[in-house]
Amino acid sequence: MKFLNKQKSTFNVQIKLKSVYKESLLLYIQFLKFFLTKLFGNISIFTLPKIRKRITLLKSPHVNKTAKEQFEIVYYQTLITIKEPVELKKIKYLFLNKPKSIQLKIKL
Numbered sequence: 739m740k741f742l743n744k745q746k747s748t749f750n751v752q753i754k755l756k757s758v759y760k761e762s763l764l765l766y767i768q769f770l771k772f773f774l775t776k777l778f779g780n781i782s783i784f785t786l787p788k789i790r791k792r793i794t795l796l797k798s799p800h801v802n803k804t805a806k807e808q809f810e811i812v813y814y815q816t817l818i819t820i821k822e823p824v825e826l827k828k829i830k831y832l833f834l835n836k837p838k839s840i841q842l843k844i845k846l
Contacts, residue, residue: 751829752845753818754786759839760814766840767816773832778822786815 753770757763767783774781790812797805833842 749821749823751820751824753820753829754815754843754845755818756813756815756841756843757837757839758811758813762837762839763814763816766837767818770818770832774818774820777828777832778820778824780821782819782821784817784819786817788815789813 755763755766757766771781771783790810793809793811795807795809796803797807829844836842
């Protein structure tokens with residue numbers, strides 16, 4: 739007997755996008771919104787709160803502890819949920835051409 743290797747369709751797929759660059763994230767969300775509404779229909783997009791990571795470094799290596807320099811990295815996040823049955827192959831092909839500055843997590 740031959741078994742076909744089909745992936746099951748799942749409900750409520752959550753896609754979390756994270757980036758340092760807000761403009762590239764917004765452009766990619768517009769791209770995804772256009773294609774996901776055509777493919778699946780019922781989607782919802784939420785903007786999550788931004789995450790700030792602060793790093794403090796001492797300027798001088800010896801005595802002067804008051805001379806500090808601070809740096810900050812801000813991560814922007816969005817969450818896309820698809821509320822209809824989805825095959826994972828369609829989603830994987832859609833994310834092949836994503837920008838390098840965007841991190842992606844898919845939760846079933």
